[in-house]
Amino acid sequence: MKSLWLDIGNTRLKYWVTENDQVIEHAAELHLQSPADLLLGLIQHFKNLGIHQVGVSSVQDKTSNERIKKIIKQLKIPVVCAQVHAEYAGLKCGYDDTTQLGIDRWLQVLAVANKPDEKYCVISCGTALTIDLADGLNHLGGYILPNLYLQRDSLIQNTKGIKIPDAAFDQLSPGRNTIDAVHHGILLGLVSIIKNVLEQSPRKLILTGGDAPLFAKFLAEYHPVIEADLLLRGLQRYINHAEKN
Template identity: 45%
Template sequence: MLWLDLGNTRLKYWLTDDIGQIVAHDAKQHLQAPAELLMGLTDRFERYAPDFIGISSVLGDNLNAKVSETLSRLNIPFEFVHVDAAHALMKSAYNDQQLGCDRWLQMLGAVDKKKRQCVIGCGTAVTIDLIDHAEHLGGYIFPSIYLQRESLFSGTKQITISNGTFDSVSQGLTTQDAVHRGILLSIVGAINEISHRHPNFELIMTGGDAAIISQHVNRPVRLRDDLLLNGLARYFDYRNKS
């Protein structure tokens, strides 16, 4: 099987064998031209010769249509995941016309009906979702640390910070430090507050910035980089069985 994750920043793919082991994987910046990037990958995908392509996309109908057009040339069956708030593996109280496919799949990949869980996705946006015994209660969306920095840069005259590292949440004494530490604290503080309000929810983090953020969270965090892929596999596995 071939699995595609079309996010706002990157396109990721995984090729898995019949026992679900990953045999090839890559992540590429698509610069808002995912169909063009896919075009460049079609030779590779053809060589992989998967029997099916399962797709998570948060790119919207227009870009998804272009992606479909590109994939149609491969003569390999493919399908986009559709969020379902009444899914047997997890019920959701969230508006399922709006809930991002990546968010939903990350939850589906983590969900355990015996647990209370807080799933935190750290990609282009940071999402924090609460799940109580396989029931999604809702969540929060924040701009990532990089989006926050870009918005300060573009919305002010005196803040000209466009690079640097996010490594502390102590007060800063320079613009550089105040910007990075303030932004990191906005996310770490929110996670700590939510975890304080929901003390018996297990914290699970995934995505490119999970390691940076989790260091400052004041409760144990489970880092998992396989949640979306696991969600994709569970979704299509469930569909084939029913």
């Protein structure tokens, strides 16, 4: 049986198609602030694949989500849209108001936080850098930071006279020119924050998102585990739990 899994983020629409729990197709595309339009262009492709069910994670607003649901209904198959719960599959949410927690963060923690005696730090290195902490099955909350590129773009836009072309974030040493000083400084700041969090409370470090390998390089002493499809795993666990209850 084929299943479609949609991750509709702030800047990209990602999807996986699985058959018997094996990923047979995977893609990620910029949606240019109109994920519904992008999805509309993909719907015929999904129809041709013979999908039997759909699981959705979306961080979009209510209006966008309603349009997204209407488009998905064209597939005429069961659809489950994941939501954050005060408690789900044994995991307790650390937010007093669950509507304030992004579903992407919730699913990423849900994917891994399944051992009562294990402490977790789940970091998503995407459009924002998000840090979520869990003690066993208790989500503790976390932190949200602008990622490497948002920080660099903000500096460019708000600093007169500084022209900073694309360059690699690859060193923590002091920069010996303006370009390196900016890139090394931003990277050092984020790596230092992560280390500070881990030193306050040692825990298993799990990285996901496009920049996960970069951060893993500078956090080697914490033995990070990179999970490329962490949200997919969380969404699958969410759907499996919903089907059993």
